[in-house]
Amino acid sequence: MSTNPPTSGLGQRLYLRWLRRRLPPSPRQTLSHRSIFILPTKGGMGFLAMALMLFLLGTNYQNNLVLILAFLLLSLFNTALLLAFRNLAGLTLAAGDGHHRHAGSPVPFDLSVSAPRPLYQISLRYAEGPARRLERVRPEASKLQLLHPTQRRGVLRPGRIRIESRYPLGLCRVWSHLDLTQSALVWPRAVPGTVRKETKLQGQTEHSRHSQPGLEDFHGLARWQPGHGRSRIAWKQLAQTGQMQSKAFCSPQGQPCHLALAQSVPLETGLSALAAELQTLEAQGTPYSLTLADARLPMAQGASHLKRCLDSLARHRRAP
Amino acid sequence: MTLNRPAQGWLLVSQLGVVLPLAHHTPPWTLGIFALCLLWRVGIYLGRVARPPRALINLLGLGAILTLVGVMESLGTMSALINLLLLAYALKAIESTTRADLTVVVITGYFLIGMQLIHQFNPAIALQLILLTVLNTTPLLAQYRPDTPLRVVRQAMVMILMSLPLALLLFMVVPRLSPIWQIQSPALARTGLSDSLALGDLAQLSRSDRLVFRARFDGPPPPPEARYWRALVLEHYDGTRWQANTPPPRTGSRPDLEHWPSGGPDTPWQAYQLLVEPNPNPWLPSLKGSISEDPQVIALEDQLLNWRVPRHSRTAIALLWPSTSAQAPPLTEAARQRLLQLPAEGEPRARAWAEKLRDQYPDANARLNAIMAPFSQAPFRYTLKPPALGPDPIDGFLFDHQAGFCAHYASAMVFVARAAGIPARMVSGYQGGELSPSGQLLSVYQFNAHAWTEVYLEQTGWQRIDPTAAVAPARIEQGPEAALGEEAHLLSEDAWLSGRGSAWSVQIRGWLAQLDYQWSQWVMGFDEHRQLALWQRWLGGLSLLKGVGVILAALVLLALGQLALTLWRQRPPRVETPVRLYRQTLKRLERLGAGILPGEGPLTHLARLRRGHPELAAALAPLCQAFVSLRYETDSTDDKGDVEQQLKAFRHHRRRFHRALRRRKPAPAGPE
Numbered sequence: 001m002s003t004n005p006p007t008s009g010l011g012q013r014l015y016l017r018w019l020r021r022r023l024p025p026s027p028r029q030t031l032s033h034r035s036i037f038i039l040p041t042k043g044g045m046g047f048l049a050m051a052l053m054l055f056l057l058g059t060n061y062q063n064n065l066v067l068i069l070a071f072l073l074l075s076l077f078n079t080a081l082l083l084a085f086r087n088l089a090g091l092t093l094a095a096g097d098g099h100h101r102h103a104g105s106p107v108p109f110d111l112s113v114s115a116p117r118p119l120y121q122i123s124l125r126y127a128e129g130p131a132r133r134l135e136r137v138r139p140e141a142s143k144l145q146l147l148h149p150t151q152r153r154g155v156l157r158p159g160r161i162r163i164e165s166r167y168p169l170g171l172c173r174v175w176s177h178l179d180l181t182q183s184a185l186v187w188p189r190a191v192p193g194t195v196r197k198e199t200k201l202q203g204q205t206e207h208s209r210h211s212q213p214g215l216e217d218f219h220g221l222a223r224w225q226p227g228h229g230r231s232r233i234a235w236k237q238l239a240q241t242g243q244m245q246s247k248a249f250c251s252p253q254g255q256p257c258h259l260a261l262a263q264s265v266p267l268e269t270g271l272s273a274l275a276a277e278l279q280t281l282e283a284q285g286t287p288y289s290l291t292l293a294d295a296r297l298p299m300a301q302g303a304s305h306l307k308r309c310l311d312s313l314a315r316h317r318r319a320p
Numbered sequence: 321m322t323l324n325r326p327a328q329g330w331l332l333v334s335q336l337g338v339v340l341p342l343a344h345h346t347p348p349w350t351l352g353i354f355a356l357c358l359l360w361r362v363g364i365y366l367g368r369v370a371r372p373p374r375a376l377i378n379l380l381g382l383g384a385i386l387t388l389v390g391v392m393e394s395l396g397t398m399s400a401l402i403n404l405l406l407l408a409y410a411l412k413a414i415e416s417t418t419r420a421d422l423t424v425v426v427i428t429g430y431f432l433i434g435m436q437l438i439h440q441f442n443p444a445i446a447l448q449l450i451l452l453t454v455l456n457t458t459p460l461l462a463q464y465r466p467d468t469p470l471r472v473v474r475q476a477m478v479m480i481l482m483s484l485p486l487a488l489l490l491f492m493v494v495p496r497l498s499p500i501w502q503i504q505s506p507a508l509a510r511t512g513l514s515d516s517l518a519l520g521d522l523a524q525l526s527r528s529d530r531l532v533f534r535a536r537f538d539g540p541p542p543p544p545e546a547r548y549w550r551a552l553v554l555e556h557y558d559g560t561r562w563q564a565n566t567p568p569p570r571t572g573s574r575p576d577l578e579h580w581p582s583g584g585p586d587t588p589w590q591a592y593q594l595l596v597e598p599n600p601n602p603w604l605p606s607l608k609g610s611i612s613e614d615p616q617v618i619a620l621e622d623q624l625l626n627w628r629v630p631r632h633s634r635t636a637i638a639l640l641w642p643s644t645s646a647q648a649p650p651l652t653e654a655a656r657q658r659l660l661q662l663p664a665e666g667e668p669r670a671r672a673w674a675e676k677l678r679d680q681y682p683d684a685n686a687r688l689n690a691i692m693a694p695f696s697q698a699p700f701r702y703t704l705k706p707p708a709l710g711p712d713p714i715d716g717f718l719f720d721h722q723a724g725f726c727a728h729y730a731s732a733m734v735f736v737a738r739a740a741g742i743p744a745r746m747v748s749g750y751q752g753g754e755l756s757p758s759g760q761l762l763s764v765y766q767f768n769a770h771a772w773t774e775v776y777l778e779q780t781g782w783q784r785i786d787p788t789a790a791v792a793p794a795r796i797e798q799g800p801e802a803a804l805g806e807e808a809h810l811l812s813e814d815a816w817l818s819g820r821g822s823a824w825s826v827q828i829r830g831w832l833a834q835l836d837y838q839w840s841q842w843v844m845g846f847d848e849h850r851q852l853a854l855w856q857r858w859l860g861g862l863s864l865l866k867g868v869g870v871i872l873a874a875l876v877l878l879a880l881g882q883l884a885l886t887l888w889r890q891r892p893p894r895v896e897t898p899v900r901l902y903r904q905t906l907k908r909l910e911r912l913g914a915g916i917l918p919g920e921g922p923l924t925h926l927a928r929l930r931r932g933h934p935e936l937a938a939a940l941a942p943l944c945q946a947f948v949s950l951r952y953e954t955d956s957t958d959d960k961g962d963v964e965q966q967l968k969a970f971r972h973h974r975r976r977f978h979r980a981l982r983r984r985k986p987a988p989a990g991p992e
Contacts, residue, residue, distance in 0.1 A: 042420070043419075043420065043423035047427055047430075050427045050430055050431050051430075053431065054430070054434040057434060057435075059496070059498075059499060062633055063437060064491070064843055064845075065437040065441070065843075066434050067491065068446070068449070068487065068491055069434050069437060069449055070434070071486075071487040071490035071494070072449075072450075072453060072483055072484070072487040073430055073453075074486075075484070075487040075490065076453075076479060076483040078483065079479050079486075080479070083479070120466065121464050121466075135466050136466060166419075166464060167464045168461055168464055168465060169457065169460045169461060170422075170464055171423075
């Protein structure tokens with residue numbers, strides 16, 4: 001299942017198909033005359049209309065200075081077009097990772113941007129999602145993140161990035177649409193609900209309607225070691241003593257449990273419940289395994305295990 | 321997207337710049353509202369006051385429009401339009417918060433710059449045009465380019481300079497259209513000649529240095545005593561004022577050479593061209609007997625020329641002038657009566673004197689000489705500050721005070737000549753003019769205004785007599801300031817002009833006149849005829865295909881030029897100075913076999929040298945340290961003076977090291 005930006009209308013589809021041929025997807029692209037489009041803005045049209053009025057004024061008063069001004073402004077418009085083009089030409093975008101997130105929260109995509117000379121006022125955005133405005137792009141590569149909203153779980157292909165600028169005078173808009181072949185997995189929304197949960201020791205299946213409260217009994221402090229999560233750093237102590245210590249929790253190392261999809265609820269609801277359960281177990285420090293129709297994840301614990309489990313939830317396909 | 325602070329600041333500056341040149345076109349209340357808006361904007365900029373509520377702005381706008389409608393009649397449409405735009409410009413600027421608002425304000429600003437130019441023609445205005453365009457472009461650029469104010473304005477300048485070539489090309493190739501709608505003649509300041517003349521009238525003109533026209537002669541210009549530019553003939557005298565008669569057009573709308581009084585195919589015609597400043601009056605000052613084939617000009621009786629429509633812009637006109645004097649047809653009886661007309665009474669002493677001369681000299685020529693004779697002797701003198709003359713002005717002038725200027729002398733002359741039975745008339749116009757250094761261009765200013773007389777003699781026809789020439793010959797030969805002597809400062813209140821007589825200022829004025837003339841010819845006067853002539857000269861004729869071809873070629877050339885410019889500016893940035901210098905030093909070391917190895921940094925290089933070439937390393941060490949600290953321990957956030965200081969130290973160490981190298985050089989050749 002993938003969540004591509006919706007294509008609306010025939011014109012839009014034709015445009016995208018044309019773009020695909022003209023600007024084929026690639027993870028690293030440099031803008032050039034092939035990929036830069038340019039059109040006057042509303043202000044630019046006003047500017048041209050004003051130049052035309054000056055031309056008429058000069059013609060009517062037979063005043064060559066006014067005509068020169070009209071021509072100078074027309075020529076200035078042309079210069080603005082050139083500089084606007086130059087302001088995107090040479091801009092290089094390289095795709096970075098897409099971060100995985102639960103459906104509903106925006107996915108950040110990493111990007112690296114560089115240019116042969118300083119460029120000004122460039123805004124980047126996906127067809128959906130907020131614009132990221134760069135006041136100035138410096139020659140050295142800089143990293144940034146671009147957000148894309150999510151609605152459903154699955155593979156998210158954010159589609160083309162819209163790179164736009166109105167530099168230098170706002171009279172024209174130069175833009176490009178680049179597909180950097182980025183993608184990210186969108187996990188199911190975490191909504192507590194019914195899951196199939198089997199505790200290993202007791203060997204019996206337990207259906208829980210809600211996730212259990214965390215048993216985060218504070219036990220004491222231990223030396224911080226690389227690998228301890230940031231959430232475990234004892235910030236207060238760090239501030240007081242300057243020593244990195246981590247909070248040790250004494251959760252009753254709960255019984256390791258097997259998780260699977262509950263059959264009694266709709267698929268997406270079940271997946272959401274599993275996502276919530278996974279997060280809860282991970283927070284408790286309880287080891288867990290996950291069994292899905294097309295994936296089996298062994299009993300384990302930790303951030304990367306959680307990510308693998310959530311990823312397989314995101315990829316889960318309805319049985320044919 | 322909201323306006324940034326630099327854009328707001330620049331907008332303030334540019335608005336002030338755009339409006340100042342228009343200030344004299346606008347009534348004070350418009351300027352008042354504008355100043356108020358500007359002050360408010362300064363307040364907003366400094367964070368002292370809030371943006372005015374929308375309702376207030378609407379109210380102000382409405383009030384301004386209503387007031388404008390009220391005074392529209394007195395202002396004229398064009399001025400009203402300028403005022404309206406100015407108010408919109410000011411009010412819109414106050415409530416500007418977004419980029420779109422800024423764009424609207426700036427576009428209005430460009431249009432206002434255009435408005436300033438409508439009645440302007442001199443070359444300095446072109447400079448003003450370019451400066452203001454740069455200034456007006458800056459706020460927009462500042463909005464889109466986060467940079468220091470100086471860099472922003474420099475970039476705006478670069479943009480305008482980049483735009484100039486295409487603008488000039490367009491100027492040359494875009495066809496000129498004829499006016500699309502009829503324009504009302506704008507209210508020009510009416511300084512200049514008037515169609516009636518009292519005795520003291522031309523004195524105030526002498527204080528004006530406004531240019532009236534320039535004349536360019538194909539051959540040598542006429543000698544000073546022939547430079548009488550006739551504008552008006554004044555025949556009717558009512559005791560105080562001379563009134564111009566409006567002569568009927570000459571029969572046949574286009575004068576042809578045969579029918580012109582000075583006609584005859586063998587008249588030596590001399591071609592000259594006048595470049596006339598805008599003037600609301602129809603009369604066109606010209607040398608006596610001039611004709612023009614230009615349809616803009618109509619020829620009148622009395623050998624005068626008039627514009628068909630008064631010119632509101634500088635206009636060039638080609639004329640022909642017969643350098644031999646004309647043979648006029650005999651006077652009709654009606655004309656003779658008109659030319660002998662005098663007020664029924666008054667001036668008893670002048671009349672008595674005329675009677676006496678009439679009896680004494682039966683020959684008209686001798687009689688004229690007798691009238692002129694006293695003018696060239698004391699106590700007659702030339703002055704711009706004549707005393708009050710009383711109820712009989714001519715008597716007062718001739719017999720009591722004997723002081724006056726051209727209008728006095730000419731009035732008295734015509735009066736006495738008529739009273740003595742000689743048909744005479746007063747002519748007003750300009751006399752003289754400043755010759756440019758090249759000797760071809762004659763500039764005539766308002767202070768050259770003059771009045772003289774023409775008398776009709778049976779034997780010779782019309783003859784010009786200038787009594788002022790008798791009392792102040794210098795006035796005719798060298799100009800008014802020469803005739804005035806100590807009074808010369810009266811010619812103008814202007815300090816610049818009071819130096820009018822000095823040689824260098826005349827010289828400078830001459831060059832300026834030349835520049836102004838060329839400018840008018842090639843820029844202001846570049847009309848469809850000149851455009852066509854240019855095509856003709858460059859391409860040998862005009863055809864659609866050629867025209868399109870040339871335009872395309874020119875555009876391609878221009879595009880290539882601009883591309884080259886952009887590519888040139890795209891060049892990789894120059895290697896930083898310290899790096900470049902250090903590399904050069906390393907090259908020298910290489911020749912000594914102590915070069916840097918690939919992948920080696922300056923410090924590792926130095927460490928290696930310490931082992932192999934200790935004395936070289938010792939010499940290099942300070943330079944190397946300076947380089948490393950300059951290159952790796954500074955960044956753009958550092959104080960500029962600091963970096964400057966370090967660079968200086970670096971150069972110093974480098975020089976010392978090079979000196980050490982040179983001293984060392986002979987060593988390898990030494991004993992081995």
